[in-house]
Amino acid sequence: MTDLTIKLNNGELMPAIGLGTWRANESGLLAQTIKTAIGLGYRHIDCAKLYGNQEEIGKALKEVDVPRKDLFIVSKFEENRHRPELVAGALDEILNELQLEYLDLLLMHWPYAIKPEANAMSFASSDIENVPIMDTWRAMEDLVSTGKVRSIGVSNFNQTILEKMIPQCRIVPAVNQVEIHPYLQAKELVKFCKKSGIAVTGYCPLGGRRVNVMNDNFIKHVAEAHIGTPAQVALSWALARGIAVIPKSTNEIRLKQNLHQVTLTSDEMRMIGKIERHERKVDPASDNEELEWVFHEDKMECPVI
Numbered sequence: 001m002t003d004l005t006i007k008l009n010n011g012e013l014m015p016a017i018g019l020g021t022w023r024a025n026e027s028g029l030l031a032q033t034i035k036t037a038i039g040l041g042y043r044h045i046d047c048a049k050l051y052g053n054q055e056e057i058g059k060a061l062k063e064v065d066v067p068r069k070d071l072f073i074v075s076k077f078e079e080n081r082h083r084p085e086l087v088a089g090a091l092d093e094i095l096n097e098l099q100l101e102y103l104d105l106l107l108m109h110w111p112y113a114i115k116p117e118a119n120a121m122s123f124a125s126s127d128i129e130n131v132p133i134m135d136t137w138r139a140m141e142d143l144v145s146t147g148k149v150r151s152i153g154v155s156n157f158n159q160t161i162l163e164k165m166i167p168q169c170r171i172v173p174a175v176n177q178v179e180i181h182p183y184l185q186a187k188e189l190v191k192f193c194k195k196s197g198i199a200v201t202g203y204c205p206l207g208g209r210r211v212n213v214m215n216d217n218f219i220k221h222v223a224e225a226h227i228g229t230p231a232q233v234a235l236s237w238a239l240a241r242g243i244a245v246i247p248k249s250t251n252e253i254r255l256k257q258n259l260h261q262v263t264l265t266s267d268e269m270r271m272i273g274k275i276e277r278h279e280r281k282v283d284p285a286s287d288n289e290e291l292e293w294v295f296h297e298d299k300m301e302c303p304v305i
């Protein structure tokens with residue numbers, strides 16, 4: 001089912017299954033992967049400036065035979081572009097790399113900011129700076145009327161930050177993109193986002209490299225019962241919760257497989273709900289504990305919203 005969509009709070013439709021592109025260029029097959037995926041029916045492509053591969057994606061997009069209006073292209077700007085005066089330029093850089101006139105969805109990649117002159121991937125304390133999240137967000141709100149972006153949203157935002165942010169927003173984030181898989185289910189956050197009209201996209205929906213969801217005995221058992229694969233179970237479980245997913249694959253068979261769900265019973269959904277391990281793969285606090293507030297809001301408060 002490739003026509004499954006999620007309606008955003010501004011009425012735009014986001015295809016519920018997208019193609020993830022983080023680390024997708026390691027095999028040297030990215031351009032071909034994009035073309036194959038679109039040929040198979042993928043219409044949502046998840047990109048980011050930080051992934052360093054948007055030029056290749058842009059070239060591939062030029063070569064596909066699908067009208068731009070039928071694609072849903074997402075990108076995210078880097079942490080060193082949070083100062084409000086840099087946000088419009090950050091979007092222009094992304095559009096240039098992707099060779100596009102507009103994005104369907106622009107996300108603030110992380111809630112923390114890095115100094116403009118520093119590498120966006122730096123975790124050095126001396127490179128981290130306190131730019132109020134709302135200042136960055138207001139600059140994003142201003143981009144919508146330029147026509148260069150249809151929807152705006154956030155990524156890696158916890159509930160506490162969103163709760164403080166929402167009353168101050170002229171435009172409530174359309175999407176919060178966060179790590180979600182059966183070992184990190186984000187139940188409270190998903191509930192809060194839904195209640196607030198924020199769609200959720202789950203990244204690393206298969207657990208990625210370090211979190212071995214696909215080897216989980218229960219997931220494997222459910223897969224066998226449906227004559228499907230563990231990946232299909234993990235993706236179907238997220239989709240049944242109303243969460244968009246952006247699995248990445250460079251393999252045609254797996255790309256195809258990831259577009260087709262299995263129908264899980266309510267008992268299976270409930271049982272998968274119980275295999276939660278709070279196992280987070282992506283956490284900036286593992287590089288610098290000053291960033292603990294990003295995902296451990298009980299331990300440290302966000303310094304500036």
Ligand code: A2P
Binds near residue numbers: 020206231248249
């Ligand atoms: P490959 O590109 O060889 O298919 P995530 O999106 O959660 O980060 O997971 C991506 C990883 O999962 C990649 O290593 C990808 O490898 C693998 N993968 C993607 N789809 C499937 C699938 N259907 N079955 C098994 N592995 C998959």
